[in-house]
Amino acid sequence: MRIINHLIVALAVCLLPMTTNAQTVPASRDEIGLSFAPLVRQAAPAVVNIYAKRIVEGRESPFAGDPFFSQFFQDFGKPTARVQNSLGSGVILGADGLVMSNFHVVGEATDIRVVLTDRREFTAKVILADEESDLALLKLEGAADLPFLALRDSDDVEVGELVLAIGNPFGVGQTVSSGIISGLARSSASLGRGYFIQTDAPVNPGNSGGALVDMAGRLIGINSAIITKSGGSNGVGFAIPADLVAQVMVQAAMGNDRFIRPWAGVSGQAVDAQMAEALGIDRPVGIVLDELHPDSPFGQAGLVPGDVIIRLDGADVNSPQEVMFRLAVAGIGKRVAVVYVRGGAENTAQVVLSAAPQSDSRMDMDITTGGLAGLSVAQIDPALIVALDLPLSAQGVVITAVEGPLARSGMAVGDIILGVNGRQVKTVEDIRASAAAGGRGWSVDLLRGGQVLRLRFRL
CATH class of the missing domain: 2.40.10.10 (Trypsin-like serine proteases)
Structure with missing residues (x-):
């Protein structure tokens, strides 16, 4: 009986399909259970190794690393430059050598080398980089007929x-x-x-x-x-x-070298259980709007503070990040449907997506003479709110550049100027007048990160 059992087992083994080298991508759960090798063989050649270098400027300071004195001697010491290496990966998305990677791998690199699985090497340059999304698109020089991956929805x-x-x-x-x-x-x-x-x-x-x-x-x-x-x-x-x-x-x-997002011009927060009850919603869903900029496309479509956005462009949204993602993937120029709740009832509005607008009346000014020489300022508008990551309610005059000796004053790009030498600042012309009237001693009131600061310095 034991011999018969062995023969049955041997016969069953002989009847199993013979393996060959002509494997294909797994098409069923049973095939997936056998091996990922065919899938890897198909996809892996389109994934590359990236070696990047960038020059980092710094200073040799005896106070470097000191938790107290380093904050007072940031510009102290001999200027130095060092090479910083980074290692990462990338994905080929076009036969002509388009490679997507992370911004934190190649976004600020000065020298990029890409190595394929077959050991071919290419130099590459960044053609579009976006720090906020952490994406950077590369173009390999002299590449053609490369393996690449298709994108999935x-x-x-x-x-x-x-x-x-x-x-x-x-x-x-x-x-x-x-x-x-x-x-x-x-x-x-x-x-x-x-x-x-x-x-x-x-x-x-x-x-x-x-x-x-x-x-x-x-x-x-x-x-x-x-x-x-x-x-x-x-x-x-x-x-x-x-x-x-x-x-x-x-x-x-389209030829862009930076990623341009549609501007929402709103701020809000995710709805929790307590808020849902107060807003007349049966469950926590969506985001409730706290503030809308006067030029917000959502405001122009009829939304107001207190409205709860629950769907955008056909997809549910439950966080501010999700709203911004949906706008980003929709793209500039698209009209999207926004479903929102007001007073317990659902409403729908159509919002036309566009980049943050620059005001026609915006004034920019570079101060080239006097005590504030090297300071560049501008009247705040939606474009600057986005570019400098300012609060949605920001108004007045913002610093757009600080150069020359003035860079040691402590003023920084993105600071909102409230006053100079005791004179209130609301417009760019106020800065011009203050710069002309000042002497060697200066007192500048700033709004930075929600905190009011007063800087005193002599030039």
């Missing part, structure tokens, strides 16, 4: 999907790790202004800019950040959604 991604993370962790060479999509629409203070897809596929330093791909070999997102206490992967990694990657490529194709 981020809104189709579901929690629980199998994914692979491909990159160059710790500089050990291209590495593949597997996991699932463990969360969507992730945003928090620890992640900055970003809006991410979360994965438990191990992502480590050096994976930045690499690919998060699905089981069809399509790009779901660009790996960008992790939350860790050890410096290595704890299974909490974040990728920038492919929809935002696609919009960056669209703007690059």
Whole structure:
């Protein structure tokens, strides 16, 4: 009987399909259970290693690192320059050599070298960089007929999907790790202004800019950040959604060298359970508007403070970061539907998306003579609010540049000038008059980060 059992087992083994080298991308759960190798063979050649250098200016100071004296001697010491190296990954998105990576890998680099899996090397230059989204698009010089990844619609991604993370962790060479999509629409203070897809596929330093791909070999997102206490992967990694990657490529194709976002001109906060009850909403959903700029396109569409935005461009929104993401992927010039709740009833408005406008009456001024020589200022408008990250309610005159000896005064770009030598400042002309009337001693009142400061200095 034992011999018969052995024969049955042997016959069953002989009847199994024979493996060949002609493997294809897994098309079913059973095939996925066997091996990721065909998928890796398809996707990995489109993921590259990036070696970047940049020159960092600094000063040799005996007070460097001192928690107390260093703040008073920031400009003390001999000027120096050092080379800072960074290591990361990138994803080829076009056969002609378009590569997407992270801003924190290549955004300020002066020398970029890209190495493919077949060991070919290319020099590259940044053609569009955006620090806020942490994306940077590169163009490889002299590249053609390269393998590349197709983009997947981020809104189709579901929690629980199998994914692979491909990159160059710790500089050990291209590495593949597997996991699932463990969360969507992730945003928090620890992640900055970003809006991410979360994965438990191990992502480590050096994976930045690499690919998060699905089981069809399509790009779901660009790996960008992790939350860790050890410096290595704890299974909490974040990728920038492919929809935002696609919009960056669209703007690059239009000739933009920086990413331009539609301007909302609003501020708000996520609705919690207590707020939902007060607002007459059956559950916590959406964001309630606290403030709207007079030129806000949402205000022009009829929204007012206290309205709760629950859907934007057909997608639910539950955080300010999600609203900004939806605007960014929609793009300039698009008309989007906004569903909001007012007085317990749903309403719909159409909002035309545009960049933050520059006021026709805005005045910019460079002071070239007198005690404030080297100071550049401008009247605040929506364009400056966005460019300098000012509060939505900011008014008056803001510093746009500080050069020459005045740079040692303590004034900085983005400071709002409230007064000079006891004279109130509301317009650029007020600065001109103060500069002409001043002597060697100066007292300047500023608003910086919500705090009022008074700087005293002599020139």
